[in-house]
Amino acid sequence: MATTRQAETEISAGQEHLRRNGMMAHLLDALEAGEDIGHFGRLVFTMVARHFVDEAELQQLLVQDPAFDDAQALALIEQVAARDYSPPRREKVLEFQARQDFPICPNPEDPDAGNVYKDLEFPxxxxxHISEYREQQAHAHDAEANAAG
Structure with a gap:
């Protein structure tokens, strides 16, 4: 029984961290209510939550979405991990949101809403990884400018 309590404590700690961000709290609440948060909602949730909860807990959270099953949840988790997706910036969240019905970011007019980097501390x-990506982008833009000019 102690291991069950320990697991519950770990679950609560990871989710407690996620709840520091309004968008992630919104997604957690929707999942707990059994709502379909949409493909991009699940993707955003996974890209962020994987840094705070273990794979088993993440899978348990995702399957609360009635449009998602264990196999789909595991496949999404493995895809995000294999590609080492970084948590999305606010602009990307809003872009994803425009492509589905469920509001990933419940308050898009708030410039801080949807910004997971503001409220959460990642490894x-x-x-x-983000710095390396931005450097690569800058080099690519420089190369394009030199080729064009």
Missing amino acids: EHVYA
């Missing part, structure tokens, strides 16, 4: 490798 250092996430920030390093």
